[in-house]
Amino acid sequence: MVSIPLPLPLEDSWSDVLGKAMRGAGLDPAKLASMTGLAATRLDAILSGEKPEENVLRTLAAALGLRPGPFVELAGGRVHPGPLDAARWPDxxxxxxxxxxxxxxxxxxxxxxxxxxxxxxxxxxxxxxxxxxxxxxxxxxxxxxxxxxxxxxxxxxxxxxxxxxxxxxxxxxxxxxxxxxxxxxxxxxxxxxxxxxxxxxxxxxxxxxxxxxxxxxxxxxxxxxxxxxxxxxxxxxxxxxxxxxxxxxxxxxxxxxxxxxxxxxxxxxxxxxxxxxxxx
Ligand SMILES: [Fe+2]
Incomplete structure (x- = not known):
C-alpha cells in the first residue's frame, strides 16, 4: 500500500467549479455566452481550462450565482485551508x-x-x-x-x-x-x-x-x-x-x-x- 500524503490538494479547480455551477444552473455554453456577452470562441477556451483575467472571472461568477471574490481567489490558488491542526482537533x-x-x-x-x-x-x-x-x-x-x-x-x-x-x-x-x-x-x-x-x-x-x-x-x-x-x-x-x-x-x-x-x-x-x- 502506498500512503497518500496529507494535506490533500483541493478537490476542485476554478474550472471544475465553473462546470458544476453551469450544470447546476442548467446553462449551456451558448446561454452563458449570451448572458455574459463573451464571444462563443472565448468561452470555449475558458471552458477548456484557459484561465481568463479577473474581470471575466467576476462576470462569469455573477452570471452563475457564485461569489465573485472567492471564485477569483480560487483561480489564483489562494484558498487551501492548510493541514488539519491535530492539536486543535485531537482524535x-x-x-x-x-x-x-x-x-x-x-x-x-x-x-x-x-x-x-x-x-x-x-x-x-x-x-x-x-x-x-x-x-x-x-x-x-x-x-x-x-x-x-x-x-x-x-x-x-x-x-x-x-x-x-x-x-x-x-x-x-x-x-x-x-x-x-x-x-x-x-x-x-x-x-x-x-x-x-x-x-x-x-x-x-x-x-x-x-x-x-x-x-x-x-x-x-x-x-x-x-x-x-x-x-x-x-x-x-x-x-x-x-x-x-x-x-x-x-x-x-x-x-x-x-x-x-x-x-x-x-x-x-x-x-x-x-x-x-x-x-x-
Ligand atoms: Fe458521492
Missing amino acids: VHQIPSRYGDMIVNAWLLGDPASREAIFFDAGADADAARDTAAAHRLAPSLLCVTHTHGDHIEALPELVRAFHLRVVAPKGEPLEDALLAEEGAEFAVGALRARAQLTDGHSRGHLAWVVTGHPAWPGPVVAVGDAIFAGSMGGGQISYARLREHLHRKLLALPSETLLCPGHGPATTVAQELKHNPFA
Whole structure:
C-alpha cells in the first residue's frame, strides 16, 4: 500500500467549479455566452481550462450565482485551508484511499477516555482504516455512512468483518443489514454523539453527521460526505438547488469553529468556507 500524503490538494479547480455551477444552473455554453456577452470562441477556451483575467472571472461568477471574490481567489490558488491542526482537533483522523483515479476520505473519530471510535464512510482501503485505528489505539464500534456512492462504501464489508461494526446508512439510501437514519437521528459511542442532518442533492438521501461530545474540540466536527468540499461543493446530480440550500441553512450555519470533514480533499472549517467558498 502506498500512503497518500496529507494535506490533500483541493478537490476542485476554478474550472471544475465553473462546470458544476453551469450544470447546476442548467446553462449551456451558448446561454452563458449570451448572458455574459463573451464571444462563443472565448468561452470555449475558458471552458477548456484557459484561465481568463479577473474581470471575466467576476462576470462569469455573477452570471452563475457564485461569489465573485472567492471564485477569483480560487483561480489564483489562494484558498487551501492548510493541514488539519491535530492539536486543535485531537482524535480526528483522515483516512484517504484511492478509488480508480479518485482519492476518497474515510474519517475516524475517537473518544479519548474510552478509546471507542466511529468511522464515517469506509473509503476504499480497509487496511489503511485498520492501520489508522491501530496506530491511535482506537476501537471502532460504529460506522455512519454519508451516502452510498461506491467510492464511499467500497471497504465497508471488510471493515464490518474486522471490527464487528454497527452500520448506520441514510434512510434514503438503504444498505443491507444497516440501521437506517433520517434527519435528527442520534447515535452515541463513548462520549461522542453523532447526529444526522439531511443534506440531499448530491445523492438522494445524503446525510451529514454532526459530532459533538469530545472534551477538547472547540466546536462540532462534521462528516459532510460530498455535500461541501474545501473551496467547492459536491455535484448536485439530484438537486443542485436543494444542496446549495442545505449548505446555507444547515452546514454553514453551524458555529464558525466547526471542523468540516469532506469525502474528498482536505478538512476545512465553517469560518474558512464562509470566507473562501464560491458556493457559500
Ligand atoms: Fe458521492
